[in-house]
Amino acid sequence: xxxxxxxxxxxxxxxxxxxxxxxxxxxxxxxxxxxxxxxxxxxxxxxxxxxxxxxxxxxxxxxxxxxxxxxxxxxxxxxxxxxxxxxxxxxxxxxxxxxxxxxxxxxxxxxxxxxxxxxxxxxxxxxxxxxxxxxxxxxxxxxxxxxxxxxxxxxxxxxxxxxxxxxxxxxxxxxxxxxxxxxxxxxxxxxxxxxxxxxxxxxxxxxxxxxxxxxxxxxxxxxxxxxxxxxxxxxxxxxxxxxxxxxxxxxxxxxxxxxxxxxxxxxxxxxxxxxxxxxxxxxxxxxxxxxxxxxxxxxxxxxxxxxxxxxxxxxxxxxxxxxxxxxxxxxxxxxxxxxxxxxxxxxxxxxxxxxxxxxxxxxxxxxxxxxxxxxxxxxxxxxxxxxxxxxxxxxxxxxxxxxxxxxxxxxxxxxxxxxxxx
Amino acid sequence: xxxxxxxxxxxxxxxxxxxxxxxxxxxxxxxxxxxxxxxxxxxxxxxxxxxxxxxxxxxxxxxxxxxxxxxxxxxxxxxxxxxxxxxxxxxxxxxxxxxxxxxxxxxxxxxxxxxxxxxxxxxxxxxxxxxxxxxxxxxxxxxxxxxxxxxxxxxxxxxxxxxxxxxxxxxxxxxxxxxxxxxxxxxxxxxxxxxxxxxxxxxxxxxxxxxxxxxxxxxxxxxxxxxxxxxxxxxxxxxxxxxxxxxxxxxxxxxxxxxxxxxxxxxxxxxxxxxxxxxxxxxxxxxxxxxxxxxxxxxxxxxxxxxxxxxxxxxxxxxxxxxxxxxxxxxxxxxxxxxxxxxxxxxxxxxxxxxxxxxxxxxxxxxxxxxxxxxxxxxxxxxxxxxxxxxxxxxxxxxxxxxxxxxxxxxxxxxxxxxxxxxxxxxxxxxxxxxxxxxxxxxxxxxxxxxxxxxxxxxxxxxxxxxxxxxxxxxxxxxxxxxxxxxxxxxxxxxxxxxxxxxxxxxxxxxxxxxxxxxxxxxxxxxxxxxxxxxxxxxxx
Ligand SMILES: Cc1cc2nc3c(=O)[nH]c(=O)nc-3n(C[C@H](O)[C@H](O)[C@H](O)COP(=O)(O)OP(=O)(O)OC[C@H]3O[C@@H](n4cnc5c(N)ncnc54)[C@H](O)[C@@H]3O)c2cc1C
Ligand code: SF4
Ligand code: SF4
Numbered sequence: 001x002x003x004x005x006x007x008x009x010x011x012x013x014x015x016x017x018x019x020x021x022x023x024x025x026x027x028x029x030x031x032x033x034x035x036x037x038x039x040x041x042x043x044x045x046x047x048x049x050x051x052x053x054x055x056x057x058x059x060x061x062x063x064x065x066x067x068x069x070x071x072x073x074x075x076x077x078x079x080x081x082x083x084x085x086x087x088x089x090x091x092x093x094x095x096x097x098x099x100x101x102x103x104x105x106x107x108x109x110x111x112x113x114x115x116x117x118x119x120x121x122x123x124x125x126x127x128x129x130x131x132x133x134x135x136x137x138x139x140x141x142x143x144x145x146x147x148x149x150x151x152x153x154x155x156x157x158x159x160x161x162x163x164x165x166x167x168x169x170x171x172x173x174x175x176x177x178x179x180x181x182x183x184x185x186x187x188x189x190x191x192x193x194x195x196x197x198x199x200x201x202x203x204x205x206x207x208x209x210x211x212x213x214x215x216x217x218x219x220x221x222x223x224x225x226x227x228x229x230x231x232x233x234x235x236x237x238x239x240x241x242x243x244x245x246x247x248x249x250x251x252x253x254x255x256x257x258x259x260x261x262x263x264x265x266x267x268x269x270x271x272x273x274x275x276x277x278x279x280x281x282x283x284x285x286x287x288x289x290x291x292x293x294x295x296x297x298x299x300x301x302x303x304x305x306x307x308x309x310x311x312x313x314x315x316x317x318x319x320x321x322x323x324x325x326x327x328x329x330x331x332x333x334x335x336x337x338x339x340x341x342x343x344x345x346x347x348x349x350x351x352x353x354x355x356x357x358x359x360x361x362x363x364x365x366x367x368x369x370x371x372x373x374x375x376x377x378x379x380x381x382x383x384x385x386x387x388x389x390x391x392x393x394x395x396x397x398x399x400x401x402x403x404x405x406x407x408x409x410x411x412x413x414x415x416x417x418x419x420x421x422x
Numbered sequence: 423x424x425x426x427x428x429x430x431x432x433x434x435x436x437x438x439x440x441x442x443x444x445x446x447x448x449x450x451x452x453x454x455x456x457x458x459x460x461x462x463x464x465x466x467x468x469x470x471x472x473x474x475x476x477x478x479x480x481x482x483x484x485x486x487x488x489x490x491x492x493x494x495x496x497x498x499x500x501x502x503x504x505x506x507x508x509x510x511x512x513x514x515x516x517x518x519x520x521x522x523x524x525x526x527x528x529x530x531x532x533x534x535x536x537x538x539x540x541x542x543x544x545x546x547x548x549x550x551x552x553x554x555x556x557x558x559x560x561x562x563x564x565x566x567x568x569x570x571x572x573x574x575x576x577x578x579x580x581x582x583x584x585x586x587x588x589x590x591x592x593x594x595x596x597x598x599x600x601x602x603x604x605x606x607x608x609x610x611x612x613x614x615x616x617x618x619x620x621x622x623x624x625x626x627x628x629x630x631x632x633x634x635x636x637x638x639x640x641x642x643x644x645x646x647x648x649x650x651x652x653x654x655x656x657x658x659x660x661x662x663x664x665x666x667x668x669x670x671x672x673x674x675x676x677x678x679x680x681x682x683x684x685x686x687x688x689x690x691x692x693x694x695x696x697x698x699x700x701x702x703x704x705x706x707x708x709x710x711x712x713x714x715x716x717x718x719x720x721x722x723x724x725x726x727x728x729x730x731x732x733x734x735x736x737x738x739x740x741x742x743x744x745x746x747x748x749x750x751x752x753x754x755x756x757x758x759x760x761x762x763x764x765x766x767x768x769x770x771x772x773x774x775x776x777x778x779x780x781x782x783x784x785x786x787x788x789x790x791x792x793x794x795x796x797x798x799x800x801x802x803x804x805x806x807x808x809x810x811x812x813x814x815x816x817x818x819x820x821x822x823x824x825x826x827x828x829x830x831x832x833x834x835x836x837x838x839x840x841x842x843x844x845x846x847x848x849x850x851x852x853x854x855x856x857x858x859x860x861x862x863x864x865x866x867x868x869x870x871x872x873x874x875x876x877x878x879x880x881x882x883x884x885x886x887x888x889x890x891x892x893x894x895x896x897x898x899x900x901x902x903x904x905x906x907x908x909x910x911x912x913x914x915x916x917x918x919x920x921x922x923x924x925x926x927x928x929x930x931x932x933x934x935x936x937x938x939x940x941x942x943x944x945x946x947x948x949x950x951x952x953x954x955x956x957x958x959x960x961x962x963x
Contacts, residue, residue: 007719014550015720023657023725026922027838027872053837056683056870057822059661061548065823084918 013279018087019094025052025086031078036323036353037071040372044071047078051088054095064099071366072096073357073373074229076266076327089327093228093275100231150367154356154395154402163188163197167216171204178208184296185215185250185257187243189264190222191394202416203260203293209419210300210307215255219246223267224276229358233276240272240283248282251289258293260410262325262392263358265292269328292325294392294411298333301340310418312343317414318384320349320377320400322393323357334392334411341418347384351377354391356399371403378403390414424617428454428586430789431606431621433593433635435459436466437569437775439627440576441782441801447583448804449786449797454585454619455577456608458592460863462573465629466775467863468732469569470652470688471681472663473497473505474776475562477512477537478670478677480529481522486752486774488533493777494563496802498815500779503808504572507815508680510564510663511545512537513556515716518668523558526667530562537562551659551718564663566681568816569775570863575806582807590855591617596624596638596767603639603767612855623766623789630697630735632771641762645771647697648734651706652688653914655714656725656871658818659685664717675713683818683839683870684727687714697733702913725918727871728910737772753781757788768792835884836877838870846881850888856895858882858903874907875926879934893943904930 007015031047032038038046050069058064069092078088171177184207192200204214224239247257247268259265268290273279291299300306321332338346354374355361361370381389381404388407391397397408416422430446432439435457446453457463476490498505514523530537537560545552545559577587588608595607597620605620626635629645636643658680666676674690687710694700707729714721737754740761753773758764770785783799790797805813821840824830832844841861849864858881861867867881868874882900885891891899908923915923930936 007723010554011719015723020657020659020724023871024918025871026918026925027876028925049834049837053840054822056657056838057819057840059658059818061661062817062819065819066826068826084921 016279017277018090018274019055019058021085021087022052022055022091024084025082026084027053028083031082031086031088034077034081034352036075036077036355036373037073037369040375041071041369043369044068047072047088047092050095051078051091052086055091058095058098060098064095064102066095067099069095069099071369073353073355073360073366073370075323075353075357077323077352080323080327080329087274090271090274093231093271096229097231097233150362150364154361154398157195159195159197161197163193163200164216164218166197166201167204168218178211178213180211180213182212183215183250183255184212185217185247185255187220187223187247187257187259187264187268187290188216189259189261191261191264196394196410199260199410199413202410202413202422203258205416205421206293206297206412206419207258209421210297210305215250217246217250223261223264225263225267225271226359228267228271228275229360237276237278240267240276240278243268244272244278244282244286247286247289251285255289256296257286257290258296259290260293260392260412261394262292262322262328263395265290266324266327292328292330292333292392294333294337295328295330297415298337301337306340307419308340310341310415311420313341313414313418314343316345316347316384316386318347318349318381318386318389318406319411320351320354320381320389320391320396322391322396323353325392334390338390338411338414341414344414344418346390347386349377349380351380353377354396354399354403356395358395361395361399370399374399374403381406424615425619426454426617427605427620428452429621430454430623430625431456431619432625432627433606434464434626434628434631435461435573435577435587435589436464436627436629437462437573437576437778438466438629438770438773438781439625440573440580441778442625442627442770442785443585443587444576444580444583444806445779445782445786445799445801446789447580447585448800449790450583451786451789452584453580454621455580455587456591456593456606456619457587457589458611460589460860461577461587462569462863464631465732465734466569466573468652468730469775470650470677471566471569471679471686472677472776473565473567474774475510475564476533476535477510477526477530477560477562477564478665480533480535481525482669482671483752484529484533487529487535489752489780490774490776491533491535491563493780494565496779497567497776498565500801500804501567501572501575501806502813502815503806503810504568504575505815506566506568506681506817508564508566508662510562510665511549512560512562512665512667513545513552513717514558514667515553516555516557517716518666520557522669523560523667527560530560535562549660549662549664551720552664553717553719556717558667560667564665566663566679567775568682571808571810571816572806574864575808578809579804579807588617593635593638596635598639598764601763602765621766623768623792625785625789626767626769627771627785629771630733632735632737632769636756636758636769639758639764639767641756641758641764641767641769642740643756643769643771644738644740646736646738647694647700648736649692649694649700649731650689650734651702651710651729651731652686653707653710653729654684654686654727655721656684656727656919658683659718659721659724661818666713666717675710678714678717680818682866687721690731691734693736694733700731700733702729702731704913707913725871725922726914726916727919728873728907729913730910735771735773753777755781755784755788757792759792766792835880836865836867836870838872838877839866839868841865841867841877843884846884847888850885854889856885856889856891856899858885858899859906862903868903868907872922872926873911874904875922875929878903878907879929897939897943901936904936 072092076089224236227236355370401408429452432455443455474490476487479487590611591608593606597605630647632645664678690706756769758767832842886896
């Protein structure tokens with residue numbers, strides 16, 4: 001009775017679309033008890049409700065009616081904890097797309113937050129001015145009033161020079177650059193390109209130290225996640241297509257693609273296929289070949305191929321594993337990797353989410369929820385009294401740094417330091 | 423013993439009886455309806471939910487097809503709140519005779535069914551999960567219809583004209599004086615009391631039970647029961663009614679109807695002896711899963727929620743006396759005076775849900791004739807009262823919207839089907855029964871994927887509190903409802919639904935220890951305990 005006739009690939013992939021996974025929910029409530037947002041606000045009925053339950057009331061031929069869905073931050077905790085394979089977060093993202101389409105209106109604020117690349121591109125050349133002005137309270141109040149970007153939300157500092165600019169004009173010409181048969185592709189994403197070029201540089205240093213030639217494809221663009229989570233699927237699909245076309249050439253050659261931004265690599269691995277329904281052979285190949293940088297390095301370590309010439313770091317450092325990273329379903333490679341450094345003690349903070357969830361915490365009406373979500377995390381970080389803390393995802397780092405005053409770094413920065421590369 | 427009198431007594435609270443009651447009341451008759459269970463508990467509550475466009479009958483029975491399309495258009499106007507305007511498709515799959523498609527198309531147009539051919543691409547755009555190998559597709563104005571809302575609206579509207587409805591009253595005897603039927607004796611199944619009702623005229627609208635009732639008046643009527651099994655799939659994999667483009671005779675499991683939150687596939691068709699006892703058989707379930715895959719290739723990957731069956735009333739003409747039939751159509755309206763020499767007694771049986779209004783109109787026309795009066799029927803022009811709000815088509819998203827806008831307020835009790843505490847408490851105040859199944863019919867409590875797993879104990883708690891029930895009464899209400907739910911799941915337990923069942927079992931057996939209740943507290947009598955031991959479940963009356 002349970003066996004199905006063989007289904008062809010197209011039929012199977014349509015059935016596998018995330019909204020249909022609502023059928024699998026047994027109502028156990030595990031997702032709701034884990035949802036960081038539902039735990040702090042009554043405005044949000046929780047993943048079980050807005051996900052598989054509401055899905056049964058959604059007729060694609062009718063308009064969307066459930067605005068409360070918009071309180072889902074997209075952190076993905078629900079999809080990860082569901083023991084029955086219900087793709088709750090992905091389902092919510094699709095329903096939100098429909099909701100915004102029904103309203104025929106996406107706030108300008110969301111459109112702008114969705115364009116981190118454009119923002120970065122506009123900001124970088126004016127970095128010193130932009131960085132100062134964005135710290136001015138009166139200006140932020142004005143921005144909040146006009147655009148609904150909360151006055152206290154963390155604003156990253158623009159870099160003077162873009163990462164790609166540095167790679168093309170400085171690094172590529174540098175005699176120290178490693179050229180090798182062992183090649184790896186670096187997907188830098190917007191945050192490294194425009195705000196945190198130093199993390200990209202640290203990543204290249206660590207990879208090269210391990211004998212890899214690092215390729216940074218020129219035609220890569222923003223992963224599209226900010227647009228996707230602001231329900232601009234068409235724009236997100238364009239970016240996704242550009243990235244897939246760019247990266248698939250390397251994937252076909254058997255090269256792995258690594259990134260330092262856990263949410264952007266998650267887009268390549270999963271969101272393109274499952275939320276944007278771009279589930280073709282190229283997308284699958286790129287998805288298979290994409291690695292979070294720590295995941296990649298840990299695999300090297302496990303194969304005995306990672307250099308272990310670390311200098312000791314005698315410190316106990318708090319580490320927060322962002323939700324987007326856990327959604328990779330790869331365990332917590334950063335911890336295992338950092339623990340290879342002699343003397344180090346990594347203190348894993350027991351908290352699900354910092355609250356920022358990409359662009360969620362930037363929105364005026366959601367900022368307070370976002371801070372409430374992160375409260376326990378912030379308190380734990382403060383309690384360690386450490387000057388630095390570690391986290392893989394950029395917006396989470398900005399949020400935690402903003403809330404606690406603790407300097408935040410990416411795991412690869414710590415590795416670079418231990419290798420003596422900085 | 424209670425005594426009552428009325429002008430016209432209607433027996434049977436299916437859609438036909440409710441329709442007759444409303445028509446009578448609207449034409450100014452004093453009318454009373456007796457139903458042995460709750461409204462729509464017979465065939466009308468166990469049907470496929472399809473408001474036929476007539477397409478299904480276009481080729482082999484153009485008259486029936488024409489009746490369907492006419493009534494389809496009328497019902498859309500008079501009871502829009504009971505109808506979801508899903509639209510329908512007739513699809514010709516690789517398993518279907520290709521030449522039938524053209525025949526079908528022409529036949530539809532002959533009886534004014536607006537069938538339109540669309541491309542396969544357009545079909546897949548509207549319904550992506552349909553079989554891409556389907557060769558031709560026609561759209562028709564099929565819809566799905568909610569029977570409980572419809573029957574409830576009919577009796578509420580009838581009550582506005584002074585009609586009375588008595589549920590849980592089973593007729594056990596028809597009273598005769600000479601060759602005249604003058605009334606009926608009924609037992610109130612909740613209190614055990616007997617009620618005698620006298621009337622000038624009695625209408626039997628008991629569907630498949632028509633033969634039994636007629637026998638109480640010494641009339642010889644043969645109504646066979648044709649069992650049809652259906653399976654509700656947990657997820658609406660299509661949002662349009664999908665019919666196979668085939669000859670309806672000899673084809674089973676060839677229609678998928680999206681209704682409420684589920685998609686129902688059906689039906690089989692098997693003659694049974696007893697309209698009260700007809701188990702669902704394994705081959706029926708298997709067949710339907712197989713047929714479903716021809717329309718939706720991934721059909722089996724979706725979760726089957728429950729299976730149930732209903733019985734079609736199939737009237738068989740009395741050989742030589744067949745010319746005595748008042749009306750020669752797909753349904754039978756029998757005036758027993760010329761037919762059997764029994765006065766003041768009329769039987770209406772057979773037909774379809776879709777044509778109930780027309781059947782009621784014909785019946786009440788006959789009543790007028792027999793009572794020697796002329797009163798025009800207005801049911802085709804009168805929009806029925808909607809107890810829940812405005813008169814517009816029901817939409818799938820409406821409950822979600824009501825919750826979102828605060829129109830439904832209070833705690834969510836049945837999460838799957840979106841039923842709140844306030845709704846339940848308001849409903850509990852309307853009757854003195856202690857039956858959770860009433861809430862299921864009126865509000866859809868317990869009909870979702872968990873099949874009562876998470877709401878039954880909550881509802882039982884509310885009953886205990888609001889109705890001041892004893893522990894025994896509460897336990898019995900809870901156990902009865904779970905039995906009824908679990909019985910429907912028994913035949914479709916595999917895959918994800920089996921996991922659901924195990925979780926539900928864990929809640930009720932493991933956590934609440936329901937199976938360990940001392941007999942005195944469970945409210946279940948010993949006969950039933952024995953039934954559970956042999957059958958795994960017991961029949962809930
Ligand atoms: C499987 C199946 C699928 C169907 N699908 C469709 C469809 O999709 N579309 C459509 O248009 N039609 C459909 N039909 C046909 C349709 O359901 C029936 O024709 C219609 O519901 C009959 O309604 P009714 O009121 O005449 O009978 P019923 O609904 O059976 O009503 C008779 C009532 O009489 C009561 N009763 C019996 N004996 C007594 C007594 N002694 N005292 C008091 N009350 C008594 C019963 O409890 C019952 O409630 C389907 C039928 C079946 C079996
Ligand atoms: S994605 Fe995160 S916020 Fe949204 S429902 Fe899931 S757990 Fe809650
Ligand atoms: S989505 Fe998953 S975790 Fe949440 S209630 Fe359903 S089965 Fe449980």
